[in-house]
Amino acid sequence: MSRARVRARVRAGLGAPRTLTPTARILRLRRRISLLFALTSAVGLVAMAVFAVRADGGRWREQLDHTMDADTSWALGLLETDEDGRLVTDVLAESVDTACPPLTVLLVDAEAPGRLTVEHAPGKPCLTVDPALVEEAGRAAVRADAVRAFDGRTTEGEPVRMFAQPFYAPEAPDDAGPQGVLVTASDATAQRDDHRRLVGLTTAGCAVLVLLSAAVGHLLSGRAVRPALAALDRQEAFLADAAHDLRTPAASLRTLAETALRGETDSAEVHRRTLRLAEGMGRLVDGLLTRARLVSGTAAVARQPLRLDQLVEAVAEEAVEDAAGGHRVRVEAEDTVVVADPDLVRRAVGNLLGNALLHGHAPDVPADVLVTVERDGTVTVADAGPGLPPEVAGSLFERFRSGSGSRSGSTGLGLSIAAWVAHAHGGTLTAGRSERGGARFVLRLPTEA
Known part of the structure; x- marks a missing residue:
């Protein structure tokens, strides 16, 4: 932070920026490592949860689509045409229960290709689907000239899976469009409930795992910064020991010097005691350095x-x-x-x-x-x-x-x-x-x- 910003903070009453101690900086680093570990774990878990939820949603839809595709393919084999090429659904109505699952046969209007007319509809279907939704599914299959499936709802609001399969007139040219489309629906309530349970369990599991990863990250970061904290403790101990051991000989040297200045002691005796104190201080310094190396593990x-x-x-x-x-x-x-x-x-x-x-x-x-x-x-x-x-x-x-x-x-x-x-x-x-x-x-x- 620049001096101008510091002066501005002081004038604003905010005070100078607080200087963190080495221990505080290490502890802050530990918190950041824990947070980063938790965030990384959370991102990975959320990504896996989203993938699992999407995969489950696609799986149950594919199962319903496969079942409805088999039903409509069987129904297509029961459709017949008369001598004039008109579609006959009598055999279909007599052979298959088109009420459950509901099966509707729509024909493409030759004069207005975008319009569909109902050729056959179940009398009392087990799923009440809005006719507009049925027609929408049929038009989507006709426009795409392929099978189409999508989610929908009954008139009571229950979830269903809509499936539409186009069919073609016998002996029609290859470039001719669909003659009509079969539209069926399947109840998706059980699959939706299972999917919701999976989403709930996955969400709860992710939350628990994120908390667990945060705790593990906090423990691991604590182990990671422990050597640094121990090194700081050793440094403080070394400084305290040095001050303790050197205080007495330093005080003795000062007393000896003051005595020599006052002329109260023979100079040879002063020199002798000074030399002995200097030698003792040298041994103390060597001992302190040796202990510091021993504690740090760099010497035996x-x-x-x-x-x-x-x-x-x-x-x-x-x-x-x-x-x-x-x-x-x-x-x-x-x-x-x-x-x-x-x-x-x-x-x-x-x-x-x-x-x-x-x-x-x-x-x-x-x-x-x-x-x-x-x-x-x-x-x-x-x-x-x-x-x-x-x-x-x-x-x-x-x-x-x-x-x-x-x-x-x-x-x-x-x-x-x-x-x-x-x-x-x-x-x-x-x-x-x-x-x-x-x-x-x-x-x-x-x-x-």
């Missing part, structure tokens, strides 16, 4: 034999150095080898430790965290803090769930990431109450491939 978990005890000790040392406030982390580890991705496990253990140092203590009281590593691939992180609030116990590992309230500023992604790492390795992450009264997280990793 890089499982390899890993000394879990050494990794946990290194993570604990880094956590104590980066944390402020005199927090204490004790590690009791046995020699343990697991089969896992080192970067992902490092992130999971780091998130559990970070959660314990952030939430596992009372305000203005240093945290005291105990980390144990057992030979079966179990890492336990226990603190002496206030424990897990009951309202978050059932949804602790959901994204954006934080159990500390607003005082921590946490978005609650750390535990969800740790849980994802555990599940990606075929392990588990559980939470409970520690013997010291605080929270206790147990990460279990497989020790064999």
Whole structure:
């Protein structure tokens, strides 16, 4: 939309055109696909229904025409002529019940070829047809010099099928016109009722099938757009995880820079800590990219034999150095080898430790965290803090769930990431109450491939 049109809409009070989110655009595409599927199905079903209805209408008409053609052909064999060439219908009247179905014999007026005269008509026909309709059928057959059939109605309004068959005088030249025409009628009430039932059933069936196709189209379009919606969810999750993981080292760099500007810290120490933070941020970025590839299915978990005890000790040392406030982390580890991705496990253990140092203590009281590593691939992180609030116990590992309230500023992604790492390795992450009264997280990793 041009800027002039946008300004015109704003002046008119309509506001600027609403920008759809990617999810809204995908959902709109799903609705359009469903509608297109339903319309395509409807067009096909309606076309088939019309074909079936027309075919049925032609079928029952052909059956009646075939029956009346046989009757008129039999009647033609009973027509005779006298010595003067005049038509005699006595044998026909005596041999055939011309009243049911009604059979009328019309002769062409030699002096006025367009005029027909009644030579024989049934006295009490079973179908009362207007003589004008009978004459119309006869004239149509004479003009066409061929058999003609069409739909009509009795004087009571009931449907009938009219049939007219011309006949010729004996020994008449080939170019001579018809001498007369036989006109009969057949009751079409039963056929019409059957046809109407077919139309009703076909219409109802089409409506049901169109609704069913719309529902199926909606389900299929939902499956079609599901990967796109999942990709959007993964993208949002990646951005949220990146913001969560990079927030702490970025804040530490800023604090370190402000301290260096005030001259409160030795420059060598500042450089050393800056280098360590930069290296940690690089690992975080690599881990985020790795997780994004894993979730999207473009990469696999890089499982390899890993000394879990050494990794946990290194993570604990880094956590104590980066944390402020005199927090204490004790590690009791046995020699343990697991089969896992080192970067992902490092992130999971780091998130559990970070959660314990952030939430596992009372305000203005240093945290005291105990980390144990057992030979079966179990890492336990226990603190002496206030424990897990009951309202978050059932949804602790959901994204954006934080159990500390607003005082921590946490978005609650750390535990969800740790849980994802555990599940990606075929392990588990559980939470409970520690013997010291605080929270206790147990990460279990497989020790064999």
